[in-house]
Amino acid sequence: MPTYHYRCKNCGYDFTKYQSFNDDPITVCPECGEEQVRKVYSAVPIEFKGSGFYRTDKS
Known part of the structure; x- marks a missing residue:
């Protein structure tokens, strides 16, 4: 089940x-x-490890 982050515009209360x-x-x-209350959206961290993700990589 996903976790959502919310913030109240009135009092500033943050909760998940x-x-x-x-x-x-x-x-x-x-x-x-x-x-x-509104949902807070943020960037999802992503990390590319190894080779093959960039055009400049050599096979």
Whole structure:
């Protein structure tokens, strides 16, 4: 099950939640109760190891 990161625009509360793909996104802040919660998107870390990923690599 994926983990989603949320942040409240009203109070700034940050939290993560395990949710199924079928679950609705959280909109109400568990800290202040306002409907100001939004998902926080970030880059996924990726690391290429070994050869064959770049044009300049020699086989």
